[in-house]
Amino acid sequence: MTAKTKKMKAKTISKSTSEYFDYSLLAVLVFLVCFGLVMLYSVSSYSALIKYGNSMHYLTRQLIFTVAGFAGLYVASRLPLEFYRKVAFFSYMASLALMALVQTPLGKEVNGAKRWLKLPGDQQLQPAEIAKIALIIYIPLLIIKFGKEYKQLKQTAKVLCAGLVAAAFALFLTDNLSTAVILMGITVIIVFISHPKTKPFLMIGVALVVLVGGFLVYVVNFVNSTGNFRMNRILMWLKPEEYSGDNFQSLQGLYAIGSGGLFGKGLGNGAQKMVIPEVQNDMILSVICEELGIFGAIMILILFGLVLYRLFFIAQNAPDLYSSLVVTGIFAHIALQVMFNVGVVTGVLPTTGITLPFISYGGTSTLFLLTEMGVALGVSRRIRLD
Numbered sequence: 385m386t387a388k389t390k391k392m393k394a395k396t397i398s399k400s401t402s403e404y405f406d407y408s409l410l411a412v413l414v415f416l417v418c419f420g421l422v423m424l425y426s427v428s429s430y431s432a433l434i435k436y437g438n439s440m441h442y443l444t445r446q447l448i449f450t451v452a453g454f455a456g457l458y459v460a461s462r463l464p465l466e467f468y469r470k471v472a473f474f475s476y477m478a479s480l481a482l483m484a485l486v487q488t489p490l491g492k493e494v495n496g497a498k499r500w501l502k503l504p505g506d507q508q509l510q511p512a513e514i515a516k517i518a519l520i521i522y523i524p525l526l527i528i529k530f531g532k533e534y535k536q537l538k539q540t541a542k543v544l545c546a547g548l549v550a551a552a553f554a555l556f557l558t559d560n561l562s563t564a565v566i567l568m569g570i571t572v573i574i575v576f577i578s579h580p581k582t583k584p585f586l587m588i589g590v591a592l593v594v595l596v597g598g599f600l601v602y603v604v605n606f607v608n609s610t611g612n613f614r615m616n617r618i619l620m621w622l623k624p625e626e627y628s629g630d631n632f633q634s635l636q637g638l639y640a641i642g643s644g645g646l647f648g649k650g651l652g653n654g655a656q657k658m659v660i661p662e663v664q665n666d667m668i669l670s671v672i673c674e675e676l677g678i679f680g681a682i683m684i685l686i687l688f689g690l691v692l693y694r695l696f697f698i699a700q701n702a703p704d705l706y707s708s709l710v711v712t713g714i715f716a717h718i719a720l721q722v723m724f725n726v727g728v729v730t731g732v733l734p735t736t737g738i739t740l741p742f743i744s745y746g747g748t749s750t751l752f753l754l755t756e757m758g759v760a761l762g763v764s765r766r767i768r769l770d
Contacts, residue, residue, distance in 0.1 A: 404701075406764035409694035413742070413757055416687050417450060420743035426652045427671045428664035428745065442664055442745050449747035453754030460758030461765065465707050468759065472525040475518035476546070482511035483553040499558040510748040512554045512563040516717055517752050519550050519567055521759070523574050524709035535580050547571025562736040566720050573716035574709055617734045636660045637670035637729055641678075648677030664745040666737050669729045684743070688722050698764045707763045714756050 425443045432441040485491065485501055492500040492508050500508040526546060530539040547568050555564040576582065640656035643649070654674040657663045663671055673681045695715040702708035718741055725740045727733035739746050741753050 404764060404767040406694055406698060406761060409691065409698070409757070409764070410761060412687055412690045412694065413754075416684075416691065416742045417754075419684075419687075421446065421450065422651075423668065423672055423675075423743060424664060424745055426675065427654070427657050427668050430658050431663065445747060446745055446750065449750045450754070453751045456751060456755035457758030457761070460755050461761040463762060465704075465763065465766065468521045468710065469525055469706065472518075472522040475514075476522040476550070479511060479515035479518040480550065480553050482509075482514060483557045486511060486558050497559060499560050507747070510558075510746075512558050512560050512567075513748045513752045515550050515554060515563070515567060516570065517756050517759075519547060519570055520713035520717065520756065521710055523547060523571055523713065524578075524706050527574070527578050527709060528706050534578075540575065540579065543575055544571060560737075562724065562738045565736070566717065566724070566738070569720045570713050570716045573720075574713050577712050578705075578709055617736075633661055633667060634728075634731060634735055637667045638731055640670040640674040641730070644674040644677045646677045647679050648673070648675045651675050666725060666739050666744060667729060668744050669725065669740055672743075685722075685726070688718070688741075692719055695760055698760055698767070701767045702763050703766045703768070707766065711760050711763050714760050717756065718753075 421443065424446055425440065428442040429439040432443075433439040435441075438444075482501065486498060490501050491498050492502045494500060494508070499512065500510050503509050523543060523546060526543050527534055530543070533539045534543070547570065551564040551568040551571075554560045554567055636656055636659055640654065640660070643656070644654075649655075652675065654671045656674055657671045660667050660670065669681065669684070672684065676683075692715060695711055695718070699708050699711035699715060702711060721738055721741050724733060724736055724738040725744075728736055728738065739749055742750065
């Protein structure tokens, strides 16, 4: 074989194993974010005009964080995977420290909840959002570190404890149950996917379902009132007819869904956005159903389905176990948040305050969600196609 032939063969091999980049995920993501901005303006313009005298108040602030988020996406997609290994533990500890700072004078209370840190320029930061991405890159590092010992109960418990600590900080220091549930959910899903033994997890899952079912039966039959606001939310969910006055937001959201019909009243023509409190946050899907109908809601769910499908593809074809588990964590985060939000809006779950990714108003959430997607796109860049 001549030198020229060898050179041509090597060139052919390098082309056949070229780097891959998931443009499909990026395209769906851009469309979803743009759609979210349009709906945010439609949903929030009235309340923004009444409260701030500027109908574009929420849209402007969201645009700033969206641009920053896409910048974070680009940077995260270009960083080497080794970088995330190096900063994983520091990010995890920093997220815990930031959540602890909420209880200091640096903390800021909004609508009765103290979950934010004060930033210059009348901005605020929600540390619990940082904890999500920190946990996503840290849990896989622990699993890789334990190696073969990971299948032992002791080492598995240590991994789960890392998620439990983050969830406890979110619950007790920032008073955010919904984020605590998501943090623990991300941890459990990563552990379940990576662990060689699935039977113990299935048994624990069945036991939890039985316990939760028994608790709900007890609440329905024996609990009529309580001073705990989380318990009251469960009561409002189980007995909406008895707590209609306290369940105003959820009931108005259901009215919005019902009045939208199949194709909705038209973009901008919704009426319930004028009465639902903080509609631009976790209840935005209800007004989308009112203005675009069930058809519009189904289109949104299809888009989220495409995002999850692409994340599944990247995780399945990732170049190593660490990057595969990181993308699995991102998949779990998006899936859990969408399921919880849809469940709350439709009345399937009690009110939790979880936003709809890429669509609900929330600067910190948008910034770090887009950064997470940049991490996934960075992993896709390392995939080799034969």
